[in-house]
Amino acid sequence: MEFLVSHKAYEAQNRYKALGFDGYSHMLFPSPENAYLETNITIEFKFDKNTDGVLLFAGSTKDSDFIAISIKNDSILLRFDCGEGTVEDLYRGPLEKNVWHSLHVFRKFCAQSEIQIDNRNAMTDDITELVHYKGITVDQGIFVGGATTEIVSLEEKAGTTSGFVGCIRKIVVNDVALLDSQEGINLSLDEATYCNLDEPKVYLGKKLVKKTDNTTDKKSGVNTFQSKNVGFSGNSYVQLLAPDDIDRYMELRISIKLKEPNGIIYFDRTWNRILAIYLENSFVFVLFSIGNDQTLLRSEFQLPLNVWKKLEVWRSGRAILLKVANQMWIEGRIFATDIQESATKTTYFGGAPMDVLPEQLKTMKGFFGCMRKICQNARMLHLHRDALVSVNTHDCGWNPCFEMSCEQSSRCINQHTSAVCLCKYPLRGKRCEYKNDVKFTTKAMRFSGISYLRFASREVMEHIMGETLNLRFTLRLQKLEYKSSQSSEQILVYAASNDNDGDYMKLRLLKDKKLELLVDLGSGVTVVSHPIILNEESWHDVVILREASQISLIVDELEVSTTATGDSTELNVYDSLFIGGALSGDKLYNGFKGCLRNIVIDSASVTHPEHASEAINLSEC
Missing domain, CATH: 2.60.120.200 (Jelly Rolls)
Incomplete structure (x- = not known):
């Protein structure tokens, strides 16, 4: 049927x-x-x-x-x-x-x-x-x-x-x-x-209507899509041909979203003229020079991180103007009289090669964030498509963790466009694929810049939040392959509810290898800077002391003390104490590179990663 x-x-x-x-x-x-x-x-x-x-x-x-x-x-x-x-x-x-x-x-x-x-x-x-x-x-x-x-x-x-x-x-x-x-x-x-x-x-x-026989398809497997939103990583730049009329005038409109507060946004130069747009502490600066004469403009307010903002820069003859978002136009002028004709051949976005930068910008990193809607001299620019040279750029929103598989259910963090697996001790390896079977014998722990110890127990946090604190440890810096300064600051101690929002304590190793302690008990930041320069050959004893609002930083028995701002005597931080590095949400701070031993939090001695609530990417020295 x-x-x-x-x-x-x-x-x-x-x-x-x-x-x-x-x-x-x-x-x-x-x-x-x-x-x-x-x-x-x-x-x-x-x-x-x-x-x-x-x-x-x-x-x-x-x-x-x-x-x-x-x-x-x-x-x-x-x-x-x-x-x-x-x-x-x-x-x-x-x-x-x-x-x-x-x-x-x-x-x-x-x-x-x-x-x-x-x-x-x-x-x-x-x-x-x-x-x-x-x-x-x-x-x-x-x-x-x-x-x-x-x-x-x-x-x-x-x-x-x-x-x-x-x-x-x-x-x-x-x-x-x-x-x-x-x-x-x-x-x-x-x-x-x-x-x-x-x-x-x-x-x-x-x-849908299928394509007819006379319609040309793009070859399969060829990646032709390039986002108009371009991401930069601090070591990136794009080089383009300069507009034909750029030596007569320059009008630039660009939208940017900052990930970090410092870096070069735009740069062009001839043999006697320089125009640079850059960020310093989230302020926008425009450097314009002709010969030995120069002017420097600065935005009225700082730009927030992770928010799109529009910049406008206009140059004609000796005049230069800057407008940031809804701020007023700022004007500067060059008074040089020896202006000579010269041709601008290329422009740079997001950074520039070291050999083309003037001395005052050679130490500055490139832009870290995203750019879009770039219009220069009435021409819309597509940085991916129009680039003569593109170095380390990527699509805005790209996350390297999408391409990284961390094993043992380990978490992946986007660290400056590099995928970092957070390997909980005893796991180790780039993807946490190995396990430490050998027990610690030296009681010294090696930190790699992406490592940290996190303490969240009630016993430890009571010492951090109370009116008194005695935190001490001994450190040795990692030997640099080339004798030069560190590329960035390194976090040694960190305790905060939110990033600098309210009370916090932070000990950091500066680029000049000096230690700086920052403490905010709720009434403003107190900074204790220590004069000793740490060397790579020796172990150095470091002590943080706090008695109510009295704060001391001791390095190799040399003590520097001050009094915290305001009337508060307690550090209201309830979450965690980090040593050797720090993690806040999805942000992994640049951590310490070197070895730590003899860690003591008041009377509690830390000689093994298992003594912490969480030990990430640690090995034995």
Whole structure:
């Protein structure tokens, strides 16, 4: 006997299946009414091969308003525009095949966004330069798995015109479930398209128009996508051809997001003229010189970290102007009379080679953060695409931990664009793949700059928070291969609730190999600087003493004392004490490089990593 299955019976049979997409299909869902100003999107998807494709698109068919989420080069690309410029964020993969992924994307106005996939770290973006328009107009609805060919400039908006290849089982927008295969919810405006994960896919829904024979495809396997948001790591730079008219005038507009407060943003020079834009302690400086005459501009306020800010610099003849975000224009002028014609051949962004920098900038690192929307002399620049030379740059939002697999469930931290596995003792190795089987015999612990001891027990923290403290240890610096100064400061002792927000104590080894103690009991920072320069050949005894507000730093029996600011006598830090380095949230501080022994916290002696609550990346000296 042969049975005929009605359409309703077919729908009931498939209502708990995910939707399937073959790269040429898409589904249309209604847009929640409150999605104009804010979109909070969750998509659960799965694929069995790596291809670029649109996951979600909503916006205007012909105008600039849109939000698009795509898979691009095994990463998540988010782009949106409220009418005054496209915001782009790239959340680096790779994405594992044949595994269900949960993607969360949040957009508020065009001023804030957040991307998170699975249980990885979220990537947030605060945009302060786009303030005039806040909403995104949605004409037809929310396209999923692809988008209609009626959308103007789809590739420019979404990064690809291809549809998604794989399965989608859940779509939630602003708490409205548009699709939930587990709950049997499907609000699609199109005929359903189902995906059977164990059998060949059944495609019933709307198809995109396939390319005709005379359409040229880009070669498969060739990575042609380059983000317009460029990331710099302090040792990066991009060299470009200078505009033809740069010697007559220079007008530069650029948006930057700082990760660190110091570094070179822009540099160009001729044989007798220099223009440099750089950061120092989060202030923006512009150095302009002609011959022996120079002027230096400084922004009125410091720039915050991890927030997009717009810079504008204008030069014409002897005049130079600077504008930072909403601050007033600042003007400077050169009074040199021996101006001679000379040609600027190249410009540098994010840093520059040491041999082209003037003496006053040779010790400065490059920019650490992201750049986008760069316009120079009425020409929009694409740093990746236009570069003559690109050194150590990457897509903004790239996280090296995506490409690192730390073993034994160890945590990975992005340390200056390098993946660092936090190996809990007795684990060791780059990926925590080895285990220390030999017991400590010397009672001296080696710290590598990415190591630390963390103490969180009540007994230890009572000493830190109380009115008295006697913390002592003996240290020996790591021998440098070349006789030069350290590249950065190193944390030796750290205790804080939040990074410099409220009470804290920090002992750091400066670049000149002197120790500096910073203590804030709630009324301001007190600094104790010690004059002794530590050498690499000897062990040095270090003691931190605190009796109420009286603070002392002792190095090799030489004591330097002072009184803390204010009336408070206690250090209100409740979380942890770090020795040899520190971790705050996702930030791993530059730790001590060398050996520590004879660690004593008041009367408690620390002679083994197991005496700490947590011992990370430690070995025996």
